[in-house]
Amino acid sequence: MPMTRIAIPEQRFTLWRDAISRALQQTLVSSFDIPETDCFQLFDRYQPEERIFDRHYLSGSEQGRSEDFLLFQITAGRPRGPEEKQKLYLKLVELLEQSIGIKPQDVMVVITFTQPEDWSFGSGKLFKVSDIPRP
Template sequence: MPLTRITVRDGWSDADLQILSDTLHEVLVAEFNVPPDDRFQVIESLAAPRFIYDRHYLSGGRSERYVLLNIVAGKPRSAEQKRATYRVLSERLQQRLNLDPHDLMIIIQQTKLGDWSFSGGKMFEL
């Protein structure tokens, strides 16, 4: 049950954003143990002055095509699942969108199940 906020600078085409979204979901299903119908994403496209980042901090260099993915997950994932998600997503975005791997930053935040209410004003419980 992750919720992913996808942030990019203005200039991405709708077609490329769809590829980004679809590829992210495909990798989350395959590597992050997300059910196929569990897809919640917010895509933000911001003007350059509203998306500020250091081009070189812990990176080989970021460009105007920098993509920030903030994944909020409701159950723990292993270090290996996270590593595979980072690696496979980077590889596929490079193949499908020619996205330089240095232009991809992924943050995973962990929550507890009771931190979610999917609808009806009810706390999520197993």
């Protein structure tokens, strides 16, 4: 049940949105073991003057970040261990590099985990793990 906000440069939104969405969903399904239809994504588009970020802080590259910098803020329910998180980070960067040609240093991911009661999927109902549909 992850929900992701993706900060994207305005000038890349139309060209990249669908590929980013597919890469993210494929990554979440394979790395976090979520159902394929469990997809909640919000794209936040920014003009260059609306984005301030350190081009070199822990970017993993001497070149640093470019104007193509993407920030993924993933809010998820069940906590995942370091191995699952690392798998997600590597798979997402790999798929984005393949699909849109973005450099790995231009992809930043922040993951936050919540408790089931922190979610209401609609109708004012408190979410319970037992609500998850089982095949």
